[in-house]
Amino acid sequence: MRLLMLGGTEFAGRAITEDALARGWDVTVFHRGRHEPPEGARSVLGDRTEDGGLQALAHGEWDAVVDTWSAAPSAVRDAARLLSGRCERHVYISSRSVYRFPTPPGLDESAPVVDGSPDDGDVEYAEAKRGGELAAAGAFGDRALLVRAGLIIGPYENIGRLPWWLTRMARGGRVLAPGPRDLGLQFIDVRDLAAWTLDAVGQGLGGPYNLVSPPGHTTMDGLLEACIRVTGADAEPVWSAPEDLLAAGIAPWTELPLWLPPGEAHDTLHRADVTKALSTGLRCRPAEETVADTWAWLQRIGGKAPLRPDRPVVGLSPEREAAFLRSQAAADDRRSPVQWTRRPSVR
Missing domain, CATH: 3.40.50.720 (NAD(P)-binding Rossmann-like Domain)
Structure with a gap:
């Protein structure tokens, strides 16, 4: 060809x-x-x-x-x-x-x-x-x-979404993790996009095709745990409720890449029907493979992904993350039941 x-x-x-x-x-x-x-x-x-x-x-x-x-x-x-x-x-x-x-x-x-x-x-x-x-x-x-x-990730990513999570986990420590933990993610490994596209050329396909994994290909928990495993870091995810993150003004998708809270935006980005592409040969590799290969690529190029100059920088700053985790810890302390110690009655 x-x-x-x-x-x-x-x-x-x-x-x-x-x-x-x-x-x-x-x-x-x-x-x-x-x-x-x-x-x-x-x-x-x-x-x-x-x-x-x-x-x-x-x-x-x-x-x-x-x-x-x-x-x-x-x-x-x-x-x-x-x-x-x-x-x-x-x-x-x-x-x-x-x-x-x-x-x-x-x-x-x-x-x-x-x-x-x-x-x-x-x-x-x-x-x-x-x-x-x-x-x-x-x-x-x-x-x-x-x-x-749909959402494209994998080696060569020049937007920085998955590279940001990998780099953040590699730093270790307490990591802000946006919940819910079982929130489904739908994305396409760039190599699976390439393979299907060229196969489709060979088949003579035309017209529109949604090209992304089936819904729930992995979860936020599955993705972040994979990032921890492949980096070998001592990171500790601190799971936070969507309403707390939004109330703090932390922006989904940009400050916390890949993540959208349950609702219209999540339904739009992560719950598409891909029956047509699957019926014509789309195959999606496990999320763990995408994460591992992206980390290996980052290591080969020195640990820093090349970013497109026409796209905004993604990721939460260390200062914003630390401030939120402190505020959440303080809120948790306030919500904890007070433990009273009663002195024995002397009668």
Whole structure:
């Protein structure tokens, strides 16, 4: 297979490129030169945000193109139109964020989506991804595969969510753990996303697919305990109720990565229906494997994940964590029943 990767040097794009190379595919990576593509890929330089930035792709034919673009949909549109007559299939790595919020639990690909346009410039993330979908479908029709990925973690993660938890557990000590402990998590290992995507290209699939693990793939407790095991740390999770965390102003998802309290946001992000993807071959490795391999990758690169400059830094500061744990300990002391000692009666 001849594969053209638009991107292909970071996180999801890199995982797809590496998987394709491992299959013996002929891979061309179109990128801006900020990071080296995996060894074995053909490198083509260009910046799609500049006038004439796609000139390097004016010639050539491929069996499939994969586009991971997350910004202005017009960039997806321009590339898709340029390649539509010289590429058999188009894969757009989209997001489950295209669904209107809130998304009740159990909804599939037929759920209502946000408005978007392939002609949009800089718009919010959900609208950008929806516009990218429309751009791909507009140029390729039913030859466009829309991969609506959920939460993506694993090696090469450049957002920092799972790396933050691993680094925090490695420091040891008392760790703020957001409850409830049995809160289900739904995510996709980036390598499982890559494997399904390339298999789907081979099958000639088109249209939208929710791509994330089944609900309850692991729990907050399972994830954090896996982080403790793989780091070998002496960390002690201190489980805290969602209402206490919210009352303290601690932000879900950003200050406590991956975590959302029970409710609409959690239902939207962690309770999607993935029957369609499972029926076409999606396989999700155990969460413990994802955690262990991400930690091993972090150790290979010096312990610090490379972060995208266009995304906010995630994670709770040590000062905020310590302050909350102190306040919680004081509150627990106040709630504890007072133990009275009665002197013997002398009568």
